[in-house]
Amino acid sequence: MLHHLKHYLGYNEFRPGQQEVVEALLQGKDVLALLPTGMGKSLCYQLTGKMMQRTVLIISPLLSLMQDQVEQMKKMGIKRVIALNSFLTRMEKQQALQQLSQYEFIFTSPEMLQQGDVKERLTQLNIGLITIDEAHCISQWGYDFRPDYLRLGKWLKSQKNIPILALSATATYEVMDDIKKVLHMTSPFVYLHNMDRKELHFSRKWFNTTDEKVRWIKEHVMQTMGPGIIYTPSRRKTEEIARLLQDVHIQAAAYHAGLESHDRQLIQAQFIANELEWIVATSAFGMGVHKPNIRQVIHETMSPSLAHYMQEAGRAARDGQDAVATLLCAPGDDEIIRFLALDDLPTKNMVTDFYAGRQLELSETQLRVLTYWYSEWSYDEAIQKLKELITQKMTAIRATQDVLYTDECMRVLLMSHFGQSKQVEELCCSLCSDAVDNLIKVRKWMPLPQQMKLNWQERLDKLLN
Amino acid sequence: MSMFKQLVHHILTKLQQERTVSSVYHLLKGKKSGQTLEDVGMYQLHAFYHLLPKLKRSVYDEVIVALEQEHKIQRTEQGYILHEPYEGHYHFNGWIYRGKEHLFFERCVLVTQTLSHVKAQDMHFTPMVKSITTQQFVKQFLQAEHYHDNQLTTRWLTELKQALQHADLTEMMRVSFVYRLSGHALPGYTWQQLADAQKMSVLDMQIIFIESLHIMMQAKTPLLLALQKDCITSNFLTVSSRQTYEMLQLGYTLEQISQQRSLKINTIQDHIVEIARNVPGFSLQPYVQADTVRQVWEAVNAYQTFKLKTLQEILQLPYFELKLALTRKGE
Incomplete structure (x- = not known):
């Protein structure tokens, strides 16, 4: 195995889990693997594909992530890789479909798989492995955001005898059951990584008002060292906090889905190049960002689920050095979290009106969900489904509140939510030890105002000469 | 004073109080309607066409309100009154590039x-x-x-x-x-x-x-x-008009073009009207005198009409000259 690893991908050793996953796939088994992002998830299908010498299909829900993975692979020297997604123009798509058999690795979105010509073309290929990336989306988002991920199950059923690899970084037991069910995985090999990372420490702080949180963030960032990410649910707030930090000369930038693509790329690149110390972001930030030395993640408000929270907090300390994830809480957070979690669900009235064919105003997501329900289920089934969904979401919300209000140990709650037990004892969380906050390094120098230091000729020369 | 506000003020000045404030918005967005395209030709606003295709209406409206508060303009039921003109100096070429x-x-x-x-x-x-x-x-x-x-x-x-x-x-x-x-x-x-x-x-x-x-x-x-390949819009003329335009640039006269292409003089004249509408800075001089253009517009104002037939009866001018004069204001 090691010989193949070196030969095909140039690595000298496996990271935990990789070898087990590849071996199971080569034996033709379905695999559900929980591996943290940035810890070599993609190696699992890369090596398997190379060793099988057959085409690997990778289904990924997020277009930007897909693009990023294709670029990463090209960087590694794997050139026969393509992303088949809605970014392509009609012409590009036709061209890609015609030449599809030339590629070893084909990335595509669940939406594309619903298109007749794509489906047909794929059946003509010699596919050896189907990978479902970010498989938790099937459950975490699937029901409400991505109907096409659900339809995926139907298509997979028709692909007999091709092993399936479902990958995720964070999934609870319920989510894992969902994944298995939706993807029709029969007695899969399951690999769980240990989520209890000793280098990641948790801290929690309570405030009387939201304004106090923002004031604390400003003071804290002035006194301590990044690089870090501050997560906040609202776009407006990312701008507001970033501006506050810039006013005291901290190199910070706001990041949200409202920015144009080029600006988002620039911010990521600046963060990786250490030109930006802090990113103030909505949940849009993080997928596909590989920065090992993130020292702090601050949640201005708890994420709408612990799966989201762990994924975001887990972006810190990828280099194995200590980092602290700080969760800020204030009265009223419960409502914000509830609003965020339930925001995109249709209401019961909407379901009724939609089934009765009445005109109504819906968000894009609500329209997508209702259209899907309408095509698959009766009215009663849809109402039943909505109830189940609300119950599920409420359970997820309660789990986040447990972490908000616990008097005992944050880590115990977080780990048990993912069906794991806590092993790390030392500096585990701020509730168990006051010393956690001391792990954050004190700022050594005060930043100076940023300015364009070069004139235009100088900068051009620096770029090209 | 913001660049954007100045730009809107400049275009409102160019429009000579003859359009609504919305026409500036449509112009900047690059709307493809007959009215907007006609405005472009008539007031020679090619430079500003399609500069900001993603401009939000709310952002635009804010600027109009600001211009009103500064007493630069005043909105009326039909359009607006310009209290204070502003003319900037710009190097845009929106007509040609159109966001590309x-x-x-x-x-x-x-x-x-x-x-x-x-x-x-x-x-x-x-x-x-x-x-x-x-x-x-x-x-x-x-x-x-x-x-x-x-x-x-x-x-x-x-x-x-x-x-x-x-x-x-x-x-x-x-x-x-x-x-x-x-x-x-x-x-x-x-x-x-x-x-x-x-x-x-x-x-x-x-x-x-x-x-x-x-x-x-x-x-x-x-x-x-x-790197500019396909970034320049040049197909704002029909194929046939384009041919006429190219021949004009080579120095052919109307009659010569008509003969060479075996097309009626009328057809070539229609081409020239199209060219006058669409090619920025295309000079009307060889075909209609500045005085005539002024006369036509005086008649338009006096009789409140754009009808060719009426204007022809009043002024006794060839239709070609009338049509040409109507493509352009203030030349």
Whole structure:
């Protein structure tokens, strides 16, 4: 195995889990693997594909992530890789479909798989492995955001005898059951990584008002060292906090889905190049960002689920050095979290009106969900489904509140939510030890105002000469 | 005073109180309606067409309100009254580029990023531009130009420096252009960062940036020209009118064109009316005298009509001259 690893991908050793996953796939088994992002998830299908010498299909829900993975692979020297997604123009798509058999690795979105010509073309290929990336989306988002991920199950059923690899970084037991069910995985090999990372420490702080949180963030960032990410649910707030930090000369930038693509790329690149110390972001930030030395993640408000929270907090300390994830809480957070979690669900009235064919105003997501329900289920089934969904979401919300209000140990709650037990004892969380906050390094120098230091000729020369 | 507000004020001045304030919005958005296209020709507003296709109505309305509060204009039921004219000095060329200047710039970004990485001997990088079409275009361009030898980098640098010397560019435009580019371990600035550095709004920065691109795209050196492929709109004439236009530029007379192309004189005259509407700065002089144009517009105002038949009865002018005169105000 090691010989193949070196030969095909140039690595000298496996990271935990990789070898087990590849071996199971080569034996033709379905695999559900929980591996943290940035810890070599993609190696699992890369090596398997190379060793099988057959085409690997990778289904990924997020277009930007897909693009990023294709670029990463090209960087590694794997050139026969393509992303088949809605970014392509009609012409590009036709061209890609015609030449599809030339590629070893084909990335595509669940939406594309619903298109007749794509489906047909794929059946003509010699596919050896189907990978479902970010498989938790099937459950975490699937029901409400991505109907096409659900339809995926139907298509997979028709692909007999091709092993399936479902990958995720964070999934609870319920989510894992969902994944298995939706993807029709029969007695899969399951690999769980240990989520209890000793280098990641948790801290929690309570405030009387939201304004106090923002004031604390400003003071804290002035006194301590990044690089870090501050997560906040609202776009407006990312701008507001970033501006506050810039006013005291901290190199910070706001990041949200409202920015144009080029600006988002620039911010990521600046963060990786250490030109930006802090990113103030909505949940849009993080997928596909590989920065090992993130020292702090601050949640201005708890994420709408612990799966989201762990994924975001887990972006810190990828280099194995200590980092602290700080969760800020204030009265009223419960409502914000509830609003965020339930925001995109249709209401019961909407379901009724939609089934009765009445005109109504819906968000894009609500329209997508209702259209899907309408095509698959009766009215009663849809109402039943909505109830189940609300119950599920409420359970997820309660789990986040447990972490908000616990008097005992944050880590115990977080780990048990993912069906794991806590092993790390030392500096585990701020509730168990006051010393956690001391792990954050004190700022050594005060930043100076940023300015364009070069004139235009100088900068051009620096770029090209 | 913000750039954007000045720009709107300038266009409102050009419109001579004869349109509604919304027509400026449609013009900047690049609306393809007959009315907007007619405005472009009549008030010679080619420069500003399609400058800001993503402009939000709310942002535009804010500026109108501000102009009212400053007593520069006043909205009325039919249109607006201009209390204070403003004429700026601009180098836009929206009619020709129609938003494609951004495509040109994205190509410049990718070329610079790639060559910068070639120089650093590190070809592992994440392209700043995500569009597959642009990536492929630049890839083909770079391969055709043999990007692995250093000559291309030198040529690119020379062409950029030369284009940036253009006298119409300000120092601020040059520095902003260059800071928006990315290279090896040297990411560019976001709109917000550029705007902050110049202490202006993001929208103003974007407007100034568009103007700089329009100026730089006048550069016709080989590499910059190659990157302008498909960024220039030239099909605003029908095929037949285009042929007539080309022959006019070669010095043929109306009659000669008619004979050579075996088309009726009337047809060629219709072409010329179309050309007068669509080609910025096309001179009416050879076909209709300035005095006549003035007369036609006096009649339009006196009788409150654009009907050709009525105007013909009043003025006793050939239809061709009437139609031509109506394409243009104030010439």
